[in-house]
Structures are given as structure tokens and as C-alpha cells.
Amino acid sequence: MNMQLRDDPARLTASEARRRIDGGALTATRLVAACLERIERREPDVLAWEHVDAKGALETAARLDAGPTTGLLHGIPFGVKDILDTFDQPSTYGSPIYRGHRPPWDAATVALARAQGGIALGKTVTTEFANRHAGKTRNPLDPAHTPGGSSSGSAAAVADFHVPLAIGTQTGGSVVRPAAYCGVYGYKPSFRLLSNTGVRTNTEQFDTVGLMARSVEDVALFKAAVGELPFVPVAPDEVSAPRIGICCTPHWDQTEPATRDALDAAVRALEAAGARVVNVSLPAFFDALDRAHKLICGFESLRNYADELTRWPDQVSEDFKRERVEVGTAASLAEFRDALRLGERARRWMDAMIAEQALDALLTPSAAGEAPEGLASTGQATFNYLWTHLHMPAVTLPHFTGPRGLPVGIQLVGPRYADDRHLSLVAWADRVLAAS
Structure with a gap:
């Protein structure tokens, strides 16, 4: 260097x-x-x-x-x-x-x-x-x-x-x-x-x-x-034989080859370092979380930005109006509450599954692939919204690249409210992937 x-x-x-x-x-x-x-x-x-x-x-x-x-x-x-x-x-x-x-x-x-x-x-x-x-x-x-x-x-x-x-x-x-x-x-x-x-x-x-x-x-x-939390240094040396679930999510068909390759390489490296990697399948009702997430965001954003939309509608972008305002306007209170209930059900299922299978983390894509060309779009949250909806801690690691030489991230998602322990596991995985 x-x-x-x-x-x-x-x-x-x-x-x-x-x-x-x-x-x-x-x-x-x-x-x-x-x-x-x-x-x-x-x-x-x-x-x-x-x-x-x-x-x-x-x-x-x-x-x-x-x-x-x-x-x-x-x-x-x-x-x-x-x-x-x-x-x-x-x-x-x-x-x-x-x-x-x-x-x-x-x-x-x-x-x-x-x-x-x-x-x-x-x-x-x-x-x-x-x-x-x-x-x-x-x-x-x-x-x-x-x-x-x-x-x-x-x-x-x-x-x-x-x-x-x-x-x-x-x-x-x-x-x-x-x-x-x-x-x-x-x-x-x-x-x-x-x-x-x-x-x-x-x-x-x-x-x-x-x-x-x-x-x-x-x-x-x-x-x-x-x-304003106690500083808990990451402790990768204390991680031993973690149990990691690989979760393709309902959107696996949208992943690019570079992302699939990155996940395959990560699995090989983590297993070689002592991790046990198992497949995790999500129940069918998780498929509806995509729509539920968008509906909740639209319903609440419409109300949280009522002042701007009322007093300065010409200064609010068409993107915001289409993706938030139109969705929020079309949603009923009953649909909003049903979407909230679906999220609560999904969180309960995920907490129980992680406990039953004794999983330390889930391995999943950070995005479909490399950053898309062009500046008009910021890409899709397809592989992120789920973990936001489930309130789980997530970290993306930058150890892979795609065919254009741009980064391809992989994401480790941890149990809810176990952030300190999750960061130590991520630090362990980071060290393994950096050396592979």
C-alpha cells in the first residue's frame, strides 16, 4: 500500500x-x-x-x-x-x-x-x-x-x-x-x-x-x-460453532448471480470455520408482509406529512405521492390494523423459530446484487424490509464483489434485542470472511 x-x-x-x-x-x-x-x-x-x-x-x-x-x-x-x-x-x-x-x-x-x-x-x-x-x-x-x-x-x-x-x-x-x-x-x-x-x-x-x-x-x-448504552466491545474469540440459518426470503428469484455466489462462498467459509449452517424456510403467510409493510408506511406517512401535503403540495415529489400518499389514501383503517396484526404474528413466529432451532443468526442477501446503474432510482428494499418489519438487528458485511467490480453485501440478522451478542457473532463472521 x-x-x-x-x-x-x-x-x-x-x-x-x-x-x-x-x-x-x-x-x-x-x-x-x-x-x-x-x-x-x-x-x-x-x-x-x-x-x-x-x-x-x-x-x-x-x-x-x-x-x-x-x-x-x-x-x-x-x-x-x-x-x-x-x-x-x-x-x-x-x-x-x-x-x-x-x-x-x-x-x-x-x-x-x-x-x-x-x-x-x-x-x-x-x-x-x-x-x-x-x-x-x-x-x-x-x-x-x-x-x-x-x-x-x-x-x-x-x-x-x-x-x-x-x-x-x-x-x-x-x-x-x-x-x-x-x-x-x-x-x-x-x-x-x-x-x-x-x-x-x-x-x-x-x-x-x-x-x-x-x-x-x-x-x-x-x-x-x-x-447512551454500556460499551460492550465485540468479542469474536468468544464465538464458537455458531448455528446459522440461511434464509432466502420469499424474493430469492430476484437475486442476481453475484449475490447467490457471495452467499455460497460465505456458507463455505463459515462452515469451514466451525459454523453449522442450516436452511430456514418461512411460512407462506410471510409472503404478505411486503404489501403490509408498504400499506403501513403509506398509511402513517400520509398522516405524518399532512402539513407539507396540504400547504406545499407542489414541492412534494411525484415519487412520494405515488409510493406513500396514494397507498395511504387507498388504505382503510381496517386494512392498516390487519397489517399490524400480521407483523405481530410474524414476529412471534420468528422469535419462536429461532428459539426452537437454537439459531444464533440468519444469513441472507443485503440486496439483489450490485448497485444498479443510474441515479434516478436508489434500488429496491426487497431484501431489507422484512427484517425491519420484524424489528431484528441486521448488519451487512462488505467482502464480495460482482461482475462490475462493485460491492455485493451479505447480511447477518440476529434475534430481537440481542444486539450485543449479535455484533460479536458478526465480528467473528467478518474475521472469517476477511481471511477466506
Whole structure:
């Protein structure tokens, strides 16, 4: 590796940067400056940012360098998806309606990250209201391809070494899919593990704050900081002979050959390392969850965006109207409640199946394949919505590539509310796949 690239602080993981800052080999000011230099060079091509607060970030870094260690993220810059509020930076939610909008508060996860010494470098691009209408961001690995959505800017910024960490959100597949497309680690935690306070709401049933990082170790660190949770380091050495279920989901026919190849290779490597991999079939009633998910999202989004739709209908995209408003308008209250009941039934079944089969995780696609060509669409949440609907923690790992040389992610999904244990298993699998 080029020595200059290896020694570039912007390319460090958050955990390694944290260790260097603790050891005196790196300062927060130097790290932030390196990230800003990278953004200056690359942002015209990647377009990951809605706003960069260079002055504020450098001032915060200097203050942290002058004082005692403040917490888990001391001196570490991070990006904030522009669907989350920030008191000192614009929060536009990907919509022209909110151009220049400045709320007087931070979202809970942003406030907690700052309290742990993290530096909010800026606001990363979101699709409109974190839905399907694409933003300006391009895939940093090939600008002719989508970076995914809706956390497009967060995934691209981490992948292109603008920041080591970024906050995203997922209602369908908005963390895992862009992370898979851009080749980073994307973590969607168990539902409501991280606070939604200060996040512009889509649906109360599914909105989940998630994280982008460049290692599983970083995910665990960031999770503890933004959730005000005890820091539980990943412990891959404590994982022994895990039992993993491979789940093709009802949409297996939509996978591309590269995804099938990646899953086959992952199974071989994990089995060789001692895992027992078994097939998991979902009952027929799971087929209806796709429609139920869309119906719930439409029903709640229509109401959560009633003000914008009433006062600024001409500034709301046709994509949002088609995929959310039209669906929500057509849905009855009885259908909405039936969809909620179906989700409750599916969660009970999944919890029982995992317990009965003593499964430690499920292995499944992160997306159909590589990032699709073109920027008008952010890809489909086909292989993500299910785990969001079931409220289960999911992490995509970036160890495979497709025929165009773009990343192909695989996803490990854990039991509900077992996030710490799941991250250790993911760290074990990550190490196995990196060595294979």
C-alpha cells in the first residue's frame, strides 16, 4: 500500500483513530483537517453532503485537544443524515420546503454522540423525507451507479473516507442497502434501541436510527455512544460453532448471480470455520408482509406529512405521492390494523423459530446484487424490509464483489434485542470472511 495513503488519518477506522488520539499520536484537529481535505477533493464527484460545518468542527476539535478526554468518541468526526435535527446546522429533510430550516435542538443520537466527544462534521444527503425520491449523491466507487437510499450520503461519506462514522435511518432498507452498495458496514439495530427523538418521522412502526462504519468494532463503539448504552466491545474469540440459518426470503428469484455466489462462498467459509449452517424456510403467510409493510408506511406517512401535503403540495415529489400518499389514501383503517396484526404474528413466529432451532443468526442477501446503474432510482428494499418489519438487528458485511467490480453485501440478522451478542457473532463472521 502507498505509505501516504496508509498514514492518512481520514482512512483510519474510528476505533484506531481513538486509540491514536489516546496515545498522543494523533489529535482531533489533525483528524478533522484530514477529513475536510478529503471532502474538498472528492465532494464534487461524490456529492455526499448537504452541509459541512468546517469552522465549527475545527473549533470543537481544538477545544477537545485542549481538554481532558470526554467520552467514547473523543475527537472522532461523524456525519449526520439530514433527516435528523441539528441545532447548529440546517436540517432540510431532503426537501425544498425546509431549505435553510434550523431547529433549536439536536436529535437525541446527535446530542449523545457530541456528549461523548464526537464532532458533528456536517449533514449528509438524504432522499426526500428519507423515502424513494433520489438525492444528488453518487456511488463513490462508480459515479454512474446509485449509492442506494435513503441514507445515501452517510454511506458514501464513510465509504469514500470523508468521515469514519455516520448516522442513518431505516424504514425499509435505508441503512443496509446503501451500505451494501457502497461497501461499508451498515447496522440496523433492534427496533427502538436508539432514540427516534429529533428524527423527521415516516412511520412510527418501523423508523430505526442506524449506523455506518468501516468495521464491526466501530459499530459497537458508535452504538454505545449514540444510545447512551454500556460499551460492550465485540468479542469474536468468544464465538464458537455458531448455528446459522440461511434464509432466502420469499424474493430469492430476484437475486442476481453475484449475490447467490457471495452467499455460497460465505456458507463455505463459515462452515469451514466451525459454523453449522442450516436452511430456514418461512411460512407462506410471510409472503404478505411486503404489501403490509408498504400499506403501513403509506398509511402513517400520509398522516405524518399532512402539513407539507396540504400547504406545499407542489414541492412534494411525484415519487412520494405515488409510493406513500396514494397507498395511504387507498388504505382503510381496517386494512392498516390487519397489517399490524400480521407483523405481530410474524414476529412471534420468528422469535419462536429461532428459539426452537437454537439459531444464533440468519444469513441472507443485503440486496439483489450490485448497485444498479443510474441515479434516478436508489434500488429496491426487497431484501431489507422484512427484517425491519420484524424489528431484528441486521448488519451487512462488505467482502464480495460482482461482475462490475462493485460491492455485493451479505447480511447477518440476529434475534430481537440481542444486539450485543449479535455484533460479536458478526465480528467473528467478518474475521472469517476477511481471511477466506
